[in-house]
Amino acid sequence: MRRSAALVLLALVAVLAAGCGGNGGSSSSTVASTVKTTTFSLDDPAYRKAQEAAAARRAARTTPAAPASTVPDEPATTTTAPPVATGPKRPKIVQRPIPFPAQRKQEMAAYSERHYGKATAALRDPKVIVEHYTETPDIDSTFNTFAPDTADPELGELPNVCAHFVVDEDGTIYQLVSLKLRCRHTVGLNWTAIGIEQVGSSDQEILGRPAQMKAIVRLTRWLQCRYGIETKNVIGHNESLSSPYHQEGVASLRTQTHDDWPKADMDGVRKRLGTPACA
Numbered sequence: 001m002r003r004s005a006a007l008v009l010l011a012l013v014a015v016l017a018a019g020c021g022g023n024g025g026s027s028s029s030t031v032a033s034t035v036k037t038t039t040f041s042l043d044d045p046a047y048r049k050a051q052e053a054a055a056a057r058r059a060a061r062t063t064p065a066a067p068a069s070t071v072p073d074e075p076a077t078t079t080t081a082p083p084v085a086t087g088p089k090r091p092k093i094v095q096r097p098i099p100f101p102a103q104r105k106q107e108m109a110a111y112s113e114r115h116y117g118k119a120t121a122a123l124r125d126p127k128v129i130v131e132h133y134t135e136t137p138d139i140d141s142t143f144n145t146f147a148p149d150t151a152d153p154e155l156g157e158l159p160n161v162c163a164h165f166v167v168d169e170d171g172t173i174y175q176l177v178s179l180k181l182r183c184r185h186t187v188g189l190n191w192t193a194i195g196i197e198q199v200g201s202s203d204q205e206i207l208g209r210p211a212q213m214k215a216i217v218r219l220t221r222w223l224q225c226r227y228g229i230e231t232k233n234v235i236g237h238n239e240s241l242s243s244p245y246h247q248e249g250v251a252s253l254r255t256q257t258h259d260d261w262p263k264a265d266m267d268g269v270r271k272r273l274g275t276p277a278c279a
Helices: 003-019 028-034 045-061 102-116 139-146 203-207 210-227 237-242 263-273
Strands: 128-133 165-167 173-175 193-198 234-236
Touching: 128 203, 128 210, 128 237, 139 165, 165 210, 193 210, 203 210, 203 263, 210 263, 234 237, 234 263, 237 263
Parallel strands: 128 193, 128 234, 165 193
Antiparallel strands: 165 173
16 A cells, blocks of 8 residues: 555544544534644554554454375275176076965974974975976866875875976976975975976977977076086986985885986987086
8 A cells, every 4th residue: 555545544544533432413524624634654663563463353363275185096986886696597487386284284293293203394405306298188188287285196195296397298387386385396306496397298209399309408507507416416216316405204205206318318308408508
C-alpha cells in the first residue's frame, strides 16, 4: 500500500471511531471538528510490529498443506471372478416322479437297517452308478412297475423296487426318484448307488440305438461329475458282486445279482464314457 493511501485510510478510521464513541446525535461537521488526525510513517517500528503480529495470527489459523507422499501408489486392487466349471452340462431331464410318501421312506429306512445296518432312506455321497435294462416295452409300463408300493415279486420285500432314472428308446431321460433318496435296484449297493434303467430287453438292443446310447452317456457323465464317481465304478447290474462297495447284511442275498449289462458290454460303455472332463 502506498503511504498516501494509508494515511487517508487511518484518518477515516479515526473519524468513524470518534463518531461511535458516545456523541449520539452529533452531526458530521461537529465530529469532524473534534477529530484529531494522527499521522505516522510506515517505517515506524510499532507499525511493523503490529503487521508481523497480524501475519502470525493468520498463519496460526491456516492448516499447512500435507507434504507430498514419498510412498509409491499401491497397485489397484482387482477382483478375479472364480473359475466357471466346464464339465458336462446337465442333460434335459423330464421329471416324472413315482409316489414316495413318508410310509415308503420309512420302509426304505427299515430295508436299509436290515441290509446295511443303518436305518435311513437318504442317499448321501453316492459312489456307484448301476446300469440296467427294463425288460418292459415302454416308459409307461416301466413307471407302472415302480410306482405302486407293493412287495416286489422276486424277494417279497418293501418298499417296491425302483430306479432314479429311465432312458427311453428315443433318448428321452426321465427322473422317477430324487437323488436324495435310496432306491431298491441292486442288492448290496442300494445304500450308495444311483440306478439308471434303459427301456429295452437286452444290452445289444440298447447298444444298437444311437439316440438312447447318447443319452445314457450324457446322463452318466453328468452324474459322474456331480458326485465324483470314477468310470470304473459305473457298472452293469451283473457286475454288482465285484464292486468294492458291495455289502449285504442278509446272508442269503450275498451272491444275488442279475444278468443285465455284463462286463463284456459294460467295457464298451465305459470306453465311451472315458474320463469325463469335470473341472
